[in-house]
Amino acid sequence: MSTTFTLEPVGTRFGGWTVRDHTVSNQHGMRQAVVECDCGRFAVVIMANLREGKSTKCHPCSIKTSRTRLQAEDRAPNATLRFDQVVSIKARIAAGETLVSIAGDYRISDRTVSNIKCGRNWRHVPWPESYAR
Numbered sequence: 001m002s003t004t005f006t007l008e009p010v011g012t013r014f015g016g017w018t019v020r021d022h023t024v025s026n027q028h029g030m031r032q033a034v035v036e037c038d039c040g041r042f043a044v045v046i047m048a049n050l051r052e053g054k055s056t057k058c059h060p061c062s063i064k065t066s067r068t069r070l071q072a073e074d075r076a077p078n079a080t081l082r083f084d085q086v087v088s089i090k091a092r093i094a095a096g097e098t099l100v101s102i103a104g105d106y107r108i109s110d111r112t113v114s115n116i117k118c119g120r121n122w123r124h125v126p127w128p129e130s131y132a133r
């Protein structure tokens, strides 16, 4: 399958963001990237917004929330998933992938994915900005 998208390589910087991974298209067919802010927080941002400079850092950084507080929120007790993995999982849920398919890829139960989807776990991990719940 060919694509007309030109994806910036992992490591490309857009303002305070560094591209860490590419994700599936969202429900509008727009390509998204997993990016890491200079503060260490991950997010899923539409590539077009990165290229046009509409998104240059994470929301907490843009509203100048204290860094200490962010790090406390990001530490999930008994976590079997990394923060950036949950960012990717949320992007895949938003893209309409089945819970079972996502769970299989991460070797977790579909109940775990369901808990993420319902916001019972990992509430602090951002959803793709285009995802309307």
Ligand SMILES: [Zn+2]
Residues within 6 Å of the ligand: 037, 038, 039, 040, 041, 057, 058, 059, 060, 061, 062
């Ligand atoms: Zn940040």
